[in-house]
Amino acid sequence: MASVSPLPEKIPGIQKAIAVFWPSFATAIVATGLFFSAFHPRDLIPFDLDLDVNPLAAYSIGFFLFWLLGILSSYGTMYFIVSNCQVLNKQQD
Amino acid sequence: MQPQNTNTVEPTLYAAHKKIYPREVSGYFTRLRMLSVVVLLGIYYLLPFLQWNGRQALLFDLPARKFYIFGLTLWPQDFIYLAALLIMAGLSLFFFTALLGRVWCGYACPQTVWTEAYLWMERKIEGNRGRRMKLDKAPTSAAKLRTKALKHTVWIAFSLWTGFTFVGYFTPINELGGRLFTGDLGPWETFWILFYSFATYGNAGFMREQVCKYMCPYARFQSAMFDADTLIVAYHPERGEPRGSRRRGTDLKQAGLGDCIDCNVCVQVCPTGIDIRDGLQYECIACSACIDACDEIMDKMSYPRGLIRYTTENAAVGKKQHILRPRVMVYATILLILFGTLLTNLLQRIPLELDVIRDRNTLYRETRDGLIENVYTLKILNMDSKAHRYILSADGIEGMRLLLDQPEIEVEAGSVHELIARLQADEYNMEERSVTVEFQLQAIEANHLKTTEEARFVGPGKN
Numbered sequence A: 001m002a003s004v005s006p007l008p009e010k011i012p013g014i015q016k017a018i019a020v021f022w023p024s025f026a027t028a029i030v031a032t033g034l035f036f037s038a039f040h041p042r043d044l045i046p047f048d049l050d051l052d053v054n055p056l057a058a059y060s061i062g063f064f065l066f067w068l069l070g071i072l073s074s075y076g077t078m079y080f081i082v083s084n085c086q087v088l089n090k091q092q093d
Numbered sequence B: 001m002q003p004q005n006t007n008t009v010e011p012t013l014y015a016a017h018k019k020i021y022p023r024e025v026s027g028y029f030t031r032l033r034m035l036s037v038v039v040l041l042g043i044y045y046l047l048p049f050l051q052w053n054g055r056q057a058l059l060f061d062l063p064a065r066k067f068y069i070f071g072l073t074l075w076p077q078d079f080i081y082l083a084a085l086l087i088m089a090g091l092s093l094f095f096f097t098a099l100l101g102r103v104w105c106g107y108a109c110p111q112t113v114w115t116e117a118y119l120w121m122e123r124k125i126e127g128n129r130g131r132r133m134k135l136d137k138a139p140t141s142a143a144k145l146r147t148k149a150l151k152h153t154v155w156i157a158f159s160l161w162t163g164f165t166f167v168g169y170f171t172p173i174n175e176l177g178g179r180l181f182t183g184d185l186g187p188w189e190t191f192w193i194l195f196y197s198f199a200t201y202g203n204a205g206f207m208r209e210q211v212c213k214y215m216c217p218y219a220r221f222q223s224a225m226f227d228a229d230t231l232i233v234a235y236h237p238e239r240g241e242p243r244g245s246r247r248r249g250t251d252l253k254q255a256g257l258g259d260c261i262d263c264n265v266c267v268q269v270c271p272t273g274i275d276i277r278d279g280l281q282y283e284c285i286a287c288s289a290c291i292d293a294c295d296e297i298m299d300k301m302s303y304p305r306g307l308i309r310y311t312t313e314n315a316a317v318g319k320k321q322h323i324l325r326p327r328v329m330v331y332a333t334i335l336l337i338l339f340g341t342l343l344t345n346l347l348q349r350i351p352l353e354l355d356v357i358r359d360r361n362t363l364y365r366e367t368r369d370g371l372i373e374n375v376y377t378l379k380i381l382n383m384d385s386k387a388h389r390y391i392l393s394a395d396g397i398e399g400m401r402l403l404l405d406q407p408e409i410e411v412e413a414g415s416v417h418e419l420i421a422r423l424q425a426d427e428y429n430m431e432e433r434s435v436t437v438e439f440q441l442q443a444i445e446a447n448h449l450k451t452t453e454e455a456r457f458v459g460p461g462k463n
Helices: A013-038 A056-092 B003-006 B030-050 B076-098 B103-108 B110-126 B130-135 B142-167 B174-180 B188-206 B210-213 B217-225 B267-270 B289-301 B326-348
Strands: B057-062 B068-069 B072-074 B232-237 B308-311 B352-358 B372-382 B388-395 B401-403 B408-411 B413-423 B435-444 B450-458
Touching: A013 A056, A013 B076, A056 B188, B003 B308, B030 B057, B030 B103, B030 B110, B030 B142, B030 B174, B030 B289, B072 B076, B076 B217, B076 B326, B103 B110, B103 B217, B110 B142, B110 B188, B110 B210, B142 B174, B142 B401, B174 B289, B188 B210, B267 B289, B289 B308, B308 B326, B352 B401, B352 B435, B352 B450, B372 B388, B372 B435, B372 B450, B388 B401, B388 B413, B408 B413
Parallel strands: none
Antiparallel strands: B057 B068, B068 B072, B232 B308, B352 B372, B372 B413, B388 B408, B388 B435, B401 B413, B435 B450
């Protein structure tokens, strides 16, 4: 039997979206928890910047920044896997 | 490679989604599952309203950076306890999976629980499986729009309540409710209520089994915990095959048929849309709906129950079953050790912390009496639920004196007190330029509340 080709172009968009947004979401929750148990949001703002930041806002923004980083990483992983599969498929044809 | 080969590649993981209309089912396991759903949802929606010692019993107070879990108050320093709890939750999942298979998926996973709740609402509004399928196929009409609008309104209302409750675990829920009615919700509170509501609405209303199939990591690796003695939901092919329709009272031997009448009810009730008769599949969340459905049919046909039943791989082929086996024992042992360690640590945990920071501006100062003086900023963290008065002492250098503004330090419950402490010592008694000294903090009238913290005492040094 011929080797199974992964057919990345057949992966539905919704499943690609899950692969990018979902693991990064779970990682962001863990990262936010770890980060903010070590650092108080108050200590992250430079002294000369006279900002009164609501903790909930700080945690939320922190969470979204972590999520964004995770999204970039997951997107990179997906991009490389999909494009590598395309290259492999071409070599097989 | 031939081009048509690419079309025959195993496509199951990425098959286009077909909407699943699970048929309603009744029976022993369904009642058990419903009981689990009601109890778990009850806990979720009512727990934030439970009070304990005059405050919310379970509150992850993010702004104040304190987690209240009944009588226990956890600070960011106690993150390790939460991590241990999470690890224990994970290990329990391993343990129960090895023993009972995917009992978590079928009875306790939030995805299952909320999906059942949303499905129940859908049934009450749109009717049974046949009516729901007919409604979806029907051309747009005022009646269809009305039914759909009603369903989504009820779903959204329930989602909003869910989101509100979720945020109520992080902000005192009674105040949150008050602000909701006066329209004073903060922007981030509003955002998270909506975010969680949207996630619930999407996951329980639309994604449903897709979450289990494509998003759940546990579904992918649970087979690693399985062995031949793990409880599974399985069809009995020797008894059922060859399947086929027949009239009631047909002599099976004569007709050459097995017990399966091929009515497809087991497929229709399946929330993930699989056919259990194809064998154990990773999509199967072991909800046992097919067991109840098939038993009902078997009763109608006057056949014995259990054509689809809870069994183990060993039991199915008539081998001896083992409940206590190395895998289960290992999971149980690790779990017990972790639990014991956590409990001992929690019981011995002293809700008091002392931080000492040396004055960074001056290394030391010489007093009029010729003594060396070091200045420290002390932070006393009273993590107890009561206020306490403390006495501070220090040693490390012979004849060293501790100077404080007041002899006793009072710290309110759950708060931090900052004070300046000065140490004075004779340079003659210092063996080195920098000596380790120790601060001791002891609560008055509570002997077990004591802690120590080391610091450096710096002098000019002997030359």
